[in-house]
Ligand code: FDM
């Protein structure tokens with residue numbers, strides 16, 4: 025499956041040249057459109073939801089389905105615990121260290137920004153990225169703590185690559201409880217998770233983001249079928265559009 029971005033200077037010969045500022049604009053627009061069409065970039069697909077919603081299971085199944093359909097795809101997750109910043113976050117989540125609340129929020133954001141060059145490279149190569157949590161988790165979890173506004177929490181993530189699709193895996197609290205006990209990491213209590221759910225609901229009111237709420241209380245295969253359909257649509261749309269900027 026071709027996924028190269030092989031547009032070269034010669035390919036735009038014959039387009040209006042950059043002679044006046046008005047024509048320069050039209051030249052640049054034309055060039056951007058042409059580049060987008062030639063590149064067939066991958067889509068940025070995010071799965072969000074509270075703990076036990078099935079995000080990781082569904083990310084894995086989606087990757088498998090895309091690869092079976094010869095769609096280049098890779099999985100990513102946030103926090104990405106393997107980097108230096110990720111190790112600080114990991115130790116905080118495992119309660120092996122304490123960090124001040126603003127500080128850890130900024131570390132989670134920095135942990136996304138440090139992956140941006142890699143993400144852009146993959147998307148431009150035509151690889152679809154399926155991401156387990158993103159800036160929305162960042163905002164929902166920190167703003168569930170006392171004294172944090174949604175706006176303050178969003179700020180450090182403004183301008184990140186904008187997802188082409190964000191699927192919120194929605195489970196009701198009683199269903200989530202039936203799926204087993206929480207682990208021992210920080211934030212894994214039902215009181216906190218309910219506050220997080222409410223913050224997600226606030227974030228989903230923003231129509232500048234392509235949110236899709238998925239009923240994740242159904243069986244794994246039904247949820248997967250829904251997720252796959254939304255993803256195929258997003259991949260088709262993303263192909264002809266440049267990567268956007270989140271919350272900008
Ligand atoms: N989390 C995750 C945050 O608090 N902020 C963030 O920006 C991100 C990406 O980290 F409790 C929280 C959410 C969860 C924890 O996530 C680790 P995983 O998916 O269980 O590894």
Ligand code: MG
Nearest residue numbers: 075207209212
């Ligand atoms: Mg967890």
